[in-house]
Amino acid sequence: MGDDEVVKLHGHWASPFSARVLWALNLKGIPFEFITEDLPNKSELLLQYNPVHKKIPVLVHGGKPICESMVIIEYIEDTWPHTPTLLPKDPYDRALARFWVQFAELKGPSIWMVFRSLGEEQEKAKKESVEMLRRIEELCSEKIKGDNDDNKFFGGEEIGILDIAFGGMIVEWYDVIEEIVGVKLFEPQQFPHLHQWVKHFKQVPVVKQNLPSHHDLLLFFKAIRQNLIPST
CATH class of the missing domain: 3.40.30.10 (Glutaredoxin)
Structure with missing residues (x-):
């Protein structure tokens, strides 16, 4: 090669x-x-x-x-269209997946604004982050706790493009940001389906093997936060 x-x-x-x-x-x-x-x-x-x-x-x-x-x-x-497929085959389902990917790209930065800001700007970002989580929780309850209880992921029984999109926002990084900033937005009681999805997602070998440790991420982003906001 x-x-x-x-x-x-x-x-x-x-x-x-x-x-x-x-x-x-x-x-x-x-x-x-x-x-x-x-x-x-x-x-x-x-x-x-x-x-x-x-x-x-x-x-x-x-x-x-x-x-x-x-x-x-x-x-x-x-x-590389071989299995596992990441996008639905049905055109309508594929369009819906792309809609939610776009949602993740537009709304996902709100949690990073919580990380990067203080005061009123941070409060606004917190509200936007919680609203984003509510929308994903609703989608999660439809996709994963709907007619087919075997579905563990947004893509069904296997990881798909939505799992990857949301995983890059929520899994591990959300907890790290909350810990550094000293807030709790992703509450299990408010987002039970989403927390269950996170649990299943992190158990997938490919995810588990390619997920930075919480400790290492915490140290890395603490240093960034100190540079952004030295008084914290």
């Missing part, structure tokens, strides 16, 4: 967006090389591959870069 044919992923161990792509590649059984980026000093190659946003993750396949985690997920599904 030539170097241009090797699948490469530019990312970072603590990034939930990199984790999304790691999960998808491993679920599909696709061999790849992981290239760790130094986020404060991004490589020239990364800046060349993603000159618009200058962010990770970037997947390089056949020498061609693909940017944005959920765009990469769709590329993986289209390029």
Whole structure:
């Protein structure tokens, strides 16, 4: 296999967006090389591959870069359509999945605003985060606790694109942010179905093997928070 044919992923161990792509590649059984980026000093190659946003993750396949985690997920599904499939086959179900992926991309940053802010701005972000969780909880109760009790995931019996999208927002990173900031937004009593989904999701071997430890994430993001808001 030539170097241009090797699948490469530019990312970072603590990034939930990199984790999304790691999960998808491993679920599909696709061999790849992981290239760790130094986020404060991004490589020239990364800046060349993603000159618009200058962010990770970037997947390089056949020498061609693909940017944005959920765009990469769709590329993986289209390029390697073998099972497990990440997107529904039915056009309507596929459209619904894309709608909720877009919801995750639009609303997910609210928890990061809780992390990055103080005062009124933080309070606003808290409310937006709780509202986002309520919407996902409603969807979770329909998808997972509906007619088919065997469904553990948004994709049914197996992980799909929505599980990956929401996993990069909620699993592990939410707890870390809550602990650092000193708030509790993701309450089990308020979001029982979503907490049950998290439990099942974290037990999947591919997820478990590619999920940073809570301790390491806590140390990493505490340092970031100190740089953002030195008085905390």
